[in-house]
Each structure stands twice: as structure tokens, then as C-alpha cells.
Amino acid sequence: MARTTAFCICAAVILTSGSTNGAEADRPKNHYSPYPQVANIESGVAWPAGQALPIFATPADRIDAISIQSLTIDEQIAFAALQGYVNRQQPRIYLQNARADEGRDTWAQTSTVALGPLNVFDYRDKYDLLAKYADEVDGLLLYDPSRNAHLRNLASTVAGLNRLLPVTSAMQAQLQRHGIELKVALDLTNLSLSSPLEVYEHLYNHYWEKCEKRLIISARPSRGGDFHHTRDMAAACGAAVVWLDCRVPDERALLEKFFGDMTAGKAIVLGWYATERSGITTASQFGIGTMPADHYVSSTLFSGGDHRIQIPAVPPKPPLANKAYIAIFISDGDNIQYTQHALRKIWDASASSRGQIPLNWTIAPGLVDIGPGILNYYYSTATPQDCFVAGPSGMGYAIPFNTLTEPGAAVGDYLTDPVRLDGYTRLTETYLQRAGLRAVTIWDNATPAQRASYAKNCRQLYGATVQNFKDVPSVASSIAEQRLPFDKLVIPYAGTYEHIHRSLRSKLKNWDGEAPLFLSYQVDIWGEMRPAKIVELAQQLNREFPDKIEFVRADHYFNLANESHRLPFNLAMSPLTKISAGQAADLAQQAIDGTPVTLWSCSDPDAAWLQLDFGAAYRINRYVIRHAGASGMQQAQNTRAFTLQASLDGAKWSTIDAYKGNVENVTDVEMQPVVARYLRVTIDDLGADGRASIADIEVYGSRQP
Incomplete structure (x- = not known):
């Protein structure tokens, strides 16, 4: 991962007694709240604006x-x-x-x-x-x-x-x-x-105008094809069902007409294509993701039920040391039929292996709509060593930049329109938030403009991986907007133990040991690299390189990398961070456990505060507060008016921000940097139920020289 010494252009403010920084009531607020309200309904369907699927x-x-x-x-x-x-x-x-x-x-x-x-x-x-x-x-x-x-x-x-x-x-x-x-x-x-082109031209000319434009089903209609998978969703929604081969220029051009009438950030494809890359790159041009679903069963049934997602708590990251940190990402979780079928079998069979080392499982963010019970099963049975990340490349499989030439899919940049690009990354952010995902695996590469769009719109992300199938020179690690790391996978889609073991041994032997080393790999779940084999790999490497390596979760990996490079990382995740409270101190840890599902709350207006001690002074530039109701688990409470104070010594405090009349579920503020060791959040208004509640707090800061 590339090193950098650049920081935010704002100068740091060293706190002194009585100083204030940006607490004026009328100053602009950098407000950000992507959460839609979660609906649990007794009849009919709910499909509000900003929701990809009903x-x-x-x-x-x-x-x-x-x-x-x-x-x-x-x-x-x-x-x-x-x-x-x-x-x-x-x-x-x-x-x-x-x-x-x-x-x-x-x-x-x-x-x-x-x-x-x-x-x-x-x-x-x-x-x-x-x-x-x-x-x-x-x-x-x-x-x-x-x-x-x-x-x-x-x-x-x-x-x-x-x-x-x-x-x-x-x-x-x-x-x-x-x-x-x-x-x-x-x-x-x-x-x-007589031909596919004639059928779908007829559909386009006579019926497409009446079809739902937020969804299209791509289903093979011939023998060996898709005769029921997600067709129930098409019937329920009035969506078009098509099958056009993007290797055939005229058929690709017609599919592009359909996609051109859909809106990036407001549309999704369910199904599959004649070939993977020809179809995915076609949809990607329009900022439209695809949820592979050609074997997903009974989508309208699994889209029902309780849509509150039980996002697991995140354990504290390990302290930064001079080690080689290794993150292993497991395919193919963007594929919702895989999560419904093969993953369930692999997951249950791997119960004895899961929990021995950190494993990073790709998953489809769209399951929050089309399979909340499926997603909640994996979350509820996960160990603290199981980390979930978004499959490629966010909300629906997309290939912003293709690195593998196939018929109908040349190497190159596909998602070039900035409006469509932002639409895709904004929709991705909504679903990262709703699903509790903090990392994304991008297939394949991302251009500087694409990386900047992820950094701007996906505030939830700690980091992303990019990959290279055919040695395209532009595929490289980078830092976007001085906060979001893009890490080039050492090997994408590794299929054998010998391949990945040989690569890791070479990297570790050539490491000079002068600074932490960060290595990310992706394994092909369809090959031999199942969880037990990954555990075997970790055990073998620990014998070969004792006390020099550590396998880590993806959220820890990217935060450790940023900490190592003196870039902002989530201090609430640090093992050095301690939290105290004016009341219900035993529940205070729930405010920094990485999930909005758990709450800290108190009923005493004079004790409605939380205080974080980071163990050392950091240059703090951002904070995020998820208020009660952010996850849909709790009814939204009127406890969003708060004051934020900072201190170097825990005795002299300065107000650095304040909110009144705040109605959002999530407050995400990029602020003028301050150097502080302590941060205190005081709730200024109790809720309608007479309680002050906070679901989760994140504070971002960088190490001082």
C-alpha cells in the first residue's frame, strides 16, 4: 500500500482552556444520513425512493x-x-x-x-x-x-x-x-x-414504457435456463424479463437501450448473462449493478419477514505492531444464489474452522431487501473472527474497469459518466449502511475518478480491494481523498493452497521488517481454499514465520493500514480507547462496539454524557454518531441534540461542535482538525420516552509524529 504524508489542508487546532472551534449555531453543518427507515409490513409491498428492491x-x-x-x-x-x-x-x-x-x-x-x-x-x-x-x-x-x-x-x-x-x-x-x-x-x-432481437424490439416498442424502470430481470428462456428464478419478482413488480447476448453487437445495443432508460442509483438487474463480463460491463456503463440470481429461489417469499438487520458487534482491532498483516477475502458473496445455497452448506460445515482465524466473507448488500432472513442467519451465527464485506463492487456486481479481455468485454474503463458513477456509489453507501458492511471488493480496477467517487459517497467504507487478472499497469494501491485505502490484491481468486502459500512465503521472505507490511488475498470458494484450508495455511505460516505475521479482519486491516501511514482511522476501534458514562457505565461500551443494534441510554439529564479516552493525543478530523433508530431496531428518539467537547488532559475542555434541531438518524461531520486525547458527547435533550440514547460513535484521528 502506498505511503503518504499529506493531510487535510485545514491546520490542526491545539486545544487550550476556553478555546472554541466551530460551535457557532449558524455555521454550516456537514450532515450525512443515508439510512432509509426500515419497514416491516403486514400486507402489500414497500418500495420507497432510495430502496433498490421492494x-x-x-x-x-x-x-x-x-x-x-x-x-x-x-x-x-x-x-x-x-x-x-x-x-x-x-x-x-x-x-x-x-x-x-x-x-x-x-x-x-x-x-x-x-x-x-x-x-x-x-x-x-x-x-x-x-x-x-x-x-x-x-x-x-x-x-x-x-x-x-x-x-x-x-x-x-x-x-x-x-x-x-x-x-x-x-x-x-x-x-x-x-x-x-x-x-x-x-x-x-x-x-x-423469429429471433431474440425481434422479440425484445417488440417488447421495447410495445410494453417497455409501462414496465417498472427500477428493476429488470435477465433470464435465459431456453432449455437449461431460468424459468422461475426471480420471475416471481418480475410478476410482482411489473418488470421486464429479457435475455440478450452482449457478445452480439445488435443485441448488446438493444440491451443498452433498456439500460439507458433506467437511472443509476435507482435501478438493479436480477439474473445473469450469456457471459459474465460481456453482461456485467454492459450494465456497468450505466452505473447499474447486477445481483446474480439465476438460481435464487422464491425471491418474493424471502423478501418478506423482519427486515431489521442484526449487524454483529466488531471486536477491537489489535494494536499496531511491526508485523505483516494478512487479510483473506472469500468469494463469491455478491451472488445471492450462492448465499442461499452453496454458502449455507459451506458455512455450516465449517463451524469448527470458523473462529480460529479471521476470515473475510463477501456478501451481497442487497440481501437486506431480497433475503434479510438469509443475511441475519449468517450474522447471528458468525464468530467475532468472521467479518463480512461487500462483494464486487458494491450494491450489485459491477466492473468499473475491466482487466480481462473476453468476447464482448475489452480491457478498459466502463463506468465513465460522473453522474452514473455517483449514482452507483451513493446507492452502494445506503446498502453498506443498512447491511453494516465496512469494506468492498472491487472487480476489477477503479480509476482515480472512480476511487474519488467511492471516497466521496461511501462514507461507511474503511477500505476497498482492487484486482488485476492480466497485469494492467494502472491497477495499484492508493489512498483516495486522504482517507480511503484501495489495496491491490496480491492474488485475485486464488484457487489452490500451493499458489497462495508460495506467494506469501515469497512476500514474507523479502520483507525488510522495517515497517508493518499489509498483504491482501482473495480465494476462490469453488476451489480447495475452504475455511479449513485457510486455517491450515495460517498455521503453516505461523510455524515458518513465528511472531511476525497476523491474520486480520478486513475492518481491522484497513484501520491498521491507515494508522501505520498516519492517516485517519477509527479510534473507537482501538484497544487503547476507554469509554465512560455519567450513567449506565456498564453499557457505555455498546456505544463503541461497531453496531447500531446495541444502545447506551440513560434517564438522568445531568448524567447524559459519554466520554472517550484514546490513550494518547490524536489529530481528530471527523466523528460519526448513530442515534437511536439508526438501525431500525429502535424507534427514533428525539435525543439528537448534543454538544461535543475535546480535551488534552481530561480537565480543561473546549466545545468543538453542537447540534440542535437535528432530525437525522446519523450525524457524520468532517471538521476542522483538533489535537485531543479525550472527547465527550453530552446529550442536550432527552427523548420522548425520557431517555438519552446513542447507538454508536466513531471518531477518526491520525497519529501524531
Whole structure:
């Protein structure tokens, strides 16, 4: 990581008795609060501005479950549409994968998902399920996929706009045999559209105007494709379903027309593409992230339930020493189908390995909407050694700068428009906050402008990794805006023990030992580098280099790096920092435990203060206060009026900031730097419940020479 000696252009203020710094009531405040209010709803959906995906209501007490394996391809199309319409009112239908990696009933029996008993329909009576909910559709849409498989996507789209059940003539006959009399409201069987381009041009010209522009589904409609995965979401939301091959210039140009009508920071793709890089780079041009979901099951069901995220507490970081700090990042958590299936199996099977050394698991921030129970399962069963970071490259998989040439994806910069870039990073910040994530793995590289956008808009970030698949010279470590480190992975996507071990041994043998060394690696979860193998690697290296290395969490890694380079780091995370309180001192530690889920509170207006002792003087330039209600766990309280004071000796105090009439959940202030050892926050107004409460405090400072 590059060293730097530059600091904020503001001069430091050494505190003396009676001095004040910026406490004037009328001075501009650098206010920042990205939290939307978390909604837990009993019926319907909630999709406010700033929320990438809709959230659904609490599932019914009893769920109707039907095995996907019992359905033909076109029955899957129809039942997914029915599921979307029904679950939009209240989740009641579960299209269940009987062959799921994690087990058919595993998630249904997981407390954080909280599904009631399953009424399981088998192959013989699947149409009885359709009959039960027939009055929740407005008729049939008839289509003929034998003419062109892509007509399945057109049918899904048009049916979703009109709450119709998309069926083939064979399915229509089955409905009639089961006594289900639904009229044909639309007939698409006479359409003579022979190519994918013709189908989606027809969709664009005749139906796209009516479609939801915050979401698009990319689903393969041919054999071996996606016939139910997230199609329920398309039906529930009126989203378009498309499948265009970005290696084909005309098809890519048409997909770009769809994306061009969507807005960066307000749109997401669910699904997958003909090839990874050709599709992801196409969406990335528009600042639109993709949530890989071509095997994600029953999205409208898992989008229901309790959306309050149980963000884990963060242990204090280790003290900075002259060591080699190693952070291992595990793929492929941006892939929500992986979090639903393979990760659950790997996670549970690795219980004995997890907790032995720090492991950094990539996860999809969008799970806060589309799978809160899934995210909360991993959070609730994590050890203090398990750290979660955002998969590439934030809210939805994006490739700002591609370093690997593939058909339809040349090496180069894709996210160049500054408005779209800022839209993507702003949406990313909202979801980093909501999911409690402090680091992001960027695929592949980020230009200086892109790094600056992350630094400006993603205030939640402690750091990011960048990677290089084909030795593009611009891929390098850097510091953006004198605060946010971008660390070049030594190896991206390492697949074997021998590869990563050989690299680490070489780096450690060549280390001069004159200053701390920081090494980050990414391992391919699909290879042999499972948690047990990473533990084996750490044990082997500790034998080879005793007392010289330390494996660390990502949040610790980036804070240690900034501390080493005399850049601002979160002093609340330091093991030297002590916190005291005027009342409820035993709960004061909860105000600096790194999660807004826990609270410090008191009821005595004369004792409504918290005091931090950093153990030494630091040059402090920023503070963040997450007030009660910041996580959605607590009702927002009117305890956001406060005074901030600083001191060098704990005896003479100076007021450096004050707030009145503050209505935000999070106060994030970049201030004129002061040199201080102590910081005191005094709550000036008790809440409506007669209590002063704070969820979390962060203070950023740099070491003095």
C-alpha cells in the first residue's frame, strides 16, 4: 500500500482552556444520513425512493410449497407468475428446490426466516394449488414457445403488466380438465418473431414504457435456463424479463437501450448473462449493478419477514505492531444464489474452522431487501473472527474497469459518466449502511475518478480491494481523498493452497521488517481454499514465520493500514480507547462496539454524557454518531441534540461542535482538525420516552509524529 504524508489542508487546532472551534449555531453543518427507515409490513409491498428492491410482507402462518422438480418448464413460468401476484399481497407460495445444496427444508426451518408449516403439494395435485389462487389473477395470456423460446420472456413481461397467468395451449387444457375456467385475455400465439432481437424490439416498442424502470430481470428462456428464478419478482413488480447476448453487437445495443432508460442509483438487474463480463460491463456503463440470481429461489417469499438487520458487534482491532498483516477475502458473496445455497452448506460445515482465524466473507448488500432472513442467519451465527464485506463492487456486481479481455468485454474503463458513477456509489453507501458492511471488493480496477467517487459517497467504507487478472499497469494501491485505502490484491481468486502459500512465503521472505507490511488475498470458494484450508495455511505460516505475521479482519486491516501511514482511522476501534458514562457505565461500551443494534441510554439529564479516552493525543478530523433508530431496531428518539467537547488532559475542555434541531438518524461531520486525547458527547435533550440514547460513535484521528 502506498505511503503518504499529506493531510487535510485545514491546520490542526491545539486545544487550550476556553478555546472554541466551530460551535457557532449558524455555521454550516456537514450532515450525512443515508439510512432509509426500515419497514416491516403486514400486507402489500414497500418500495420507497432510495430502496433498490421492494420488500414484502410477513409471510402467512402457513405456506403452500410446491417442488420445482414437479413442474415442466412452462409450468414453472406460470407458477412463478402466480407466486408473484399472490406474494405481493402476502407471501403464501414457496416454489421449493427439492435438490438444493443446503437441503430442501433448511431455510424454512431457520428461525431468522421464520416460515410456518409448509403445505407441500406434490406432482399429482399441483393444479389444485393453482385453483386455490385462481381468483387472484385476471385471466390467461396464451403463448407458444415452440416458435421461439424468447417468447417465454415476452409472455412473462406482458402477463406481469396485466396480472395474467402466462400459459401454453397444453397448460390451458390442463386448467380446463381441473375445472379452472379462466378466460384468455391476451393471445400472443400469432406473433411471428423469429429471433431474440425481434422479440425484445417488440417488447421495447410495445410494453417497455409501462414496465417498472427500477428493476429488470435477465433470464435465459431456453432449455437449461431460468424459468422461475426471480420471475416471481418480475410478476410482482411489473418488470421486464429479457435475455440478450452482449457478445452480439445488435443485441448488446438493444440491451443498452433498456439500460439507458433506467437511472443509476435507482435501478438493479436480477439474473445473469450469456457471459459474465460481456453482461456485467454492459450494465456497468450505466452505473447499474447486477445481483446474480439465476438460481435464487422464491425471491418474493424471502423478501418478506423482519427486515431489521442484526449487524454483529466488531471486536477491537489489535494494536499496531511491526508485523505483516494478512487479510483473506472469500468469494463469491455478491451472488445471492450462492448465499442461499452453496454458502449455507459451506458455512455450516465449517463451524469448527470458523473462529480460529479471521476470515473475510463477501456478501451481497442487497440481501437486506431480497433475503434479510438469509443475511441475519449468517450474522447471528458468525464468530467475532468472521467479518463480512461487500462483494464486487458494491450494491450489485459491477466492473468499473475491466482487466480481462473476453468476447464482448475489452480491457478498459466502463463506468465513465460522473453522474452514473455517483449514482452507483451513493446507492452502494445506503446498502453498506443498512447491511453494516465496512469494506468492498472491487472487480476489477477503479480509476482515480472512480476511487474519488467511492471516497466521496461511501462514507461507511474503511477500505476497498482492487484486482488485476492480466497485469494492467494502472491497477495499484492508493489512498483516495486522504482517507480511503484501495489495496491491490496480491492474488485475485486464488484457487489452490500451493499458489497462495508460495506467494506469501515469497512476500514474507523479502520483507525488510522495517515497517508493518499489509498483504491482501482473495480465494476462490469453488476451489480447495475452504475455511479449513485457510486455517491450515495460517498455521503453516505461523510455524515458518513465528511472531511476525497476523491474520486480520478486513475492518481491522484497513484501520491498521491507515494508522501505520498516519492517516485517519477509527479510534473507537482501538484497544487503547476507554469509554465512560455519567450513567449506565456498564453499557457505555455498546456505544463503541461497531453496531447500531446495541444502545447506551440513560434517564438522568445531568448524567447524559459519554466520554472517550484514546490513550494518547490524536489529530481528530471527523466523528460519526448513530442515534437511536439508526438501525431500525429502535424507534427514533428525539435525543439528537448534543454538544461535543475535546480535551488534552481530561480537565480543561473546549466545545468543538453542537447540534440542535437535528432530525437525522446519523450525524457524520468532517471538521476542522483538533489535537485531543479525550472527547465527550453530552446529550442536550432527552427523548420522548425520557431517555438519552446513542447507538454508536466513531471518531477518526491520525497519529501524531
